Amino acid sequence: MPSLLLFASSFLLLLPGAISSDKEIESDTILLSTGKSKTGRVVYEDDEVVILRNRSKTKEYERAEIDQVDSRVRNLNELLDRLASQGPAIMTNGDALAELAQFAAASRLSGESEALFLAALLANPEQPVALEALGCRERKGSWQYKKGSKWIRTSDLALAVENWKDRWELRSVHYKVESNQPLGQAVESLFDLERFYRAFFEIFQEELHLFEPEESMDFMLHGDNGSYPETTGGRKGWFDSSDLLTHVNATSKPWRDTMFHEATHHMFHMTTVRAKGSKGSIPAWTDEGMAEMLATGLGGEAGFATFDIATPDAKHFRTQTMADKPHDLSRTLNFKADDYRSSVGPALKYAQSYTLVWFVMYGNNGERFPAFMNFMRSAYEGKSSATQFQKDFDIDSKDKFEEEWFEVVSSTSASL
Numbered sequence: 001m002p003s004l005l006l007f008a009s010s011f012l013l014l015l016p017g018a019i020s021s022d023k024e025i026e027s028d029t030i031l032l033s034t035g036k037s038k039t040g041r042v043v044y045e046d047d048e049v050v051i052l053r054n055r056s057k058t059k060e061y062e063r064a065e066i067d068q069v070d071s072r073v074r075n076l077n078e079l080l081d082r083l084a085s086q087g088p089a090i091m092t093n094g095d096a097l098a099e100l101a102q103f104a105a106a107s108r109l110s111g112e113s114e115a116l117f118l119a120a121l122l123a124n125p126e127q128p129v130a131l132e133a134l135g136c137r138e139r140k141g142s143w144q145y146k147k148g149s150k151w152i153r154t155s156d157l158a159l160a161v162e163n164w165k166d167r168w169e170l171r172s173v174h175y176k177v178e179s180n181q182p183l184g185q186a187v188e189s190l191f192d193l194e195r196f197y198r199a200f201f202e203i204f205q206e207e208l209h210l211f212e213p214e215e216s217m218d219f220m221l222h223g224d225n226g227s228y229p230e231t232t233g234g235r236k237g238w239f240d241s242s243d244l245l246t247h248v249n250a251t252s253k254p255w256r257d258t259m260f261h262e263a264t265h266h267m268f269h270m271t272t273v274r275a276k277g278s279k280g281s282i283p284a285w286t287d288e289g290m291a292e293m294l295a296t297g298l299g300g301e302a303g304f305a306t307f308d309i310a311t312p313d314a315k316h317f318r319t320q321t322m323a324d325k326p327h328d329l330s331r332t333l334n335f336k337a338d339d340y341r342s343s344v345g346p347a348l349k350y351a352q353s354y355t356l357v358w359f360v361m362y363g364n365n366g367e368r369f370p371a372f373m374n375f376m377r378s379a380y381e382g383k384s385s386a387t388q389f390q391k392d393f394d395i396d397s398k399d400k401f402e403e404e405w406f407e408v409v410s411s412t413s414a415s416l
């Protein structure tokens, strides 16, 4: 553990309105049992190894040779746990938020720290630690916070942000949130996204040997219709793979499920197409099916998202059982991204992509889960065709596999 003095000094360095620097990112430390320490960025951990990246070099360390690991991702997980243990009630407790903001600052989480200090001022516009940390000043008899080039009263931080140009910009280890939602919602979204990241990595990191993405994922959460760049089909959100941005129209509830649906596409893209040396790509049915697993599995209040993807979603199961002519297995495996945007029955395509992912992960007591992970590994290596699917699932008869999928869908549907 760092000494109290170190805590205090790292805290001061980050004031005010700090954004994460390269130094902060590159300062993860592994303490080896030989007494030597290594710094860089921890990009992967499992029970056996820890992988550290320093500039472009990565090095693997066996658990047995490591005494201690200090990483921002570990610190972030601890922060998320501390927030969760206090529950949503903390959002109205300025002192408790400021305390966690200090913990975040000392843990090299400057973006999270800033967001929590801002939340502290929402709860109590005169919270002294937050006022100081954020460089607020007393002007004309009231406390003011400098947002961009404008000074605003801390008691006005909760007011709606009308113009997109006045949006909030918040950062965390993995995300940047730009939003003209009210500040409280923007803060909650930042933490929700980190909770989503953790859930996704818990499912896939070890199985697929996923490294931390190198780039931050940028989310534009639009609190007004005017600033939301509309695409065809009136979608409430979309991941733009050329600009590496996710847009969400957050003007009317529910929109968090849309955010997590798109966050899944964003994450698959960053860990395949955008990952160094990757040949991988995720087939459309898996991409959409998994996105719906996470979107429909959403629980918990804003800022405290939980994901239960094992519980089947009634709507998708019923859409498939009630369809006159559901798509067969071959067609489903060959859906292209554009198929989900066509005017003909997109709901059934989403439903069947979802039930197929659910079936291979959890159907019949999860007996196909290992095969699904084999297939995902193949996809990450650039092999995701229907033929590869057949190989990884060891399918002799496509008809029999399809029959079993349909049976599980109808029996599950009947029980919902």
Ligand SMILES: [Zn+2]
Pocket: 261, 265, 287, 288, 291
């Ligand atoms: Zn989608």
